[in-house]
Amino acid sequence: MSAYKDLMAFQRDTEALGQIAGRLGWDQETVMPVGATPQRAEEHGAMANVLHARRIDPRVGEWLEKAEAADEVAAANLREIRRSYERTAKVPATLAAELAKTTSLAHRIWAQARADEDVAAFLPILEKVVDLRKQEAAAIAGNDDPYDALLQDYEPGATAAGLSAIFDALRPRLVALRAAILDKPAPAALWGTFDEAAQLALSEKLALTFGYDVQHGRIDKAVHPFMSGSGLDVRITTRTEAHDPFNCFYSTIHEVGHATYEQGIDAAYLLTPLGSGASMGVHESQSRIYENQLGRSRAFTGWLYGQMRDAFGDFGIADEEGFYATVNRVHDGFIRTEADEVQYNLHVLLRFDLERALMAGDLVVGDLEAAWNDRFKADFGFAVDKPSNGLLQDVHWSEGLFGYFPTYSLGNVYAGCLYAALRAALPDLDDDLAKGDTTRAISWLRENLQRHGGLRMPVETIEHATGSTPTEAPLLDYLEAKFGDIYGL
The missing domain is CATH 1.10.1370.30 (Neurolysin; domain 3)
Structure with a gap:
């Protein structure tokens, strides 16, 4: 049980950092000053780097190999941590950070383009987002359907x-x-x-x-x-x-x-x-x-x-x-x-x-x-x-x-x-x-x-x-x- 206990202690901090990253997003969509967008993009990228590193920390793999599930709750925790570990390991940290930074910028550009009824102002950043997500999907999917790989972020098991x-x-x-x-x-x-x-x-x-x-x-x-x-x-x-x-x-x-x-x-x-x-x-x-x-x-x-x-x-x-x-x-x-x-x-x-x-x-x-x-x-x-x-x-x-x-x-x-x-x-x-x-x-x-x-x-x-x-x-x-x-x- 020591491996499982150590893994869950580590995971608790990862989950807490994920909540902090989410709070950055909430702030951006509600009360953040418009002029803060470039800095917020950097902050999102930094958090993405930290989370990516934690999710593929070599100790996580070692704990997963040794940990045993004593009940259905432990088994489910191990299932979800393993799924995250294996998926994250396939995505380069630089790509994860670039996605976080780009989507943070894209959100503000979209909001302004929507207000201005200006599709042309949004398309260049959207093209970059699509390209980055296609790279991510290809890295995860291997020989499988890239879209199915993206679905797993939102609906595990779906095709x-x-x-x-x-x-x-x-x-x-x-x-x-x-x-x-x-x-x-x-x-x-x-x-x-x-x-x-x-x-x-x-x-x-x-x-x-x-x-x-x-x-x-x-x-x-x-x-x-x-x-x-x-x-x-x-x-x-x-x-x-x-x-x-x-x-x-x-x-x-x-x-x-x-x-x-x-x-x-x-x-x-x-x-x-x-x-x-x-x-x-x-x-x-x-x-x-x-x-x-x-x-x-x-x-x-x-x-x-x-x-x-x-x-x-x-x-x-x-x-x-x-x-x-x-x-x-x-x-x-x-x-x-x-x-x-x-x-x-x-x-x-x-x-x-x-x-x-x-x-x-x-x-x-x-x-x-x-x-x-x-x-x-x-x-x-x-x-x-x-x-x-x-x-x-x-x-x-x-x-x-x-x-x-x-x-x-x-x-x-x-x-x-x-x-x-x-x-x-x-x-x-x-x-x-x-x-x-x-x-x-x-x-x-x-x-x-x-x-x-x-x-x-x-x-x-x-x-x-x-x-x-x-x-x-x-x-x-x-x-x-x-x-x-x-x-x-």
Whole structure:
């Protein structure tokens, strides 16, 4: 046990340094002065060098050879440390540092290009990010698929072929459902101007309603909402739009889903490889089930309707049923994060296909905007009107997160499976949600999934929680039933 004990002591410091690196990113996206970007890039590069060196320290290899697992927790820790050690050893330290520095710079360039609607200003740094990530993927993959190598950063065990099979099964029923819905009269849209301070106040109430522990977190504003941290320091951001308070409310609920997952992990796993979520797909299952299956349910929106009337007075929606339809209104739109449940995955599949083509060398960065616009027109039936509604809308590629996008749709699939199991366990859940009470729902998720952190591989995590292998069927069945009811299909 000495080797295992020494390894875990060393790993604890590595995990702590990783959290510090993450805090640099949070600061950059929330309160960092614009002029600090070049220095922050150097800081990111320095942290990447330190972490890379620790992850391939020769002592880690020696401890891994000698360590024995006394239980399933130790076995899982060894599995994750070994996976990190073997992967990191394949990537030159200079490349890891260059990636960290370049993506730090690229983030700020992307934010300015987005504000200026200037794709040309972003493409040179994006081309460098893509090149660096392709080098990294090639170093890790060897003779295997480079894109599969990148996927392992976000969804261990996943392959592009496996994800494609799930997505190919999703697309036909989603497209058919969308066509049927768009042939029907649309519910009323929200109208008016909604005070920002009132939005943020109700947003904070929603965060508390969904179990966010503000003693170990905080809520700030950002261009692109996100969650950062784990354990005792888990932070979220949201954003406001004067004419669309749903953007603020559901961004907050979504990020709280991520945050309460991290806050709900067994305290014994703090600063260990098991002390964060099992994968980004599993993480997304939490944010999406909070946001959609719970937060956009008929029962919960009935409660939210009263909260909005208290906050804003009469805002043009006559009753709870009309509000439920408005919240779930299927509508044309450019923005993935604002998309309705029916069309959301189509936004993700577009990105999945484009980034696979980039990594395979079948698409060059200079042609990316045209490829995006052509695919969007083909999938959604109307043209992108400006770059911030197209190629520049998402932060992910500026940060080098190739392989991340498919986990959003995978998270929806997982959420569909979890919701079916949750409903079977709590058949009277609507009684709670109608009172704005998510306690039993969150407790079920915490007990069956969240508290286990990274103990199991992603698919095994969902299987443990639901008792069955995840498939796309529960999600599709849920969507067809819900929107069939709203639209009278």
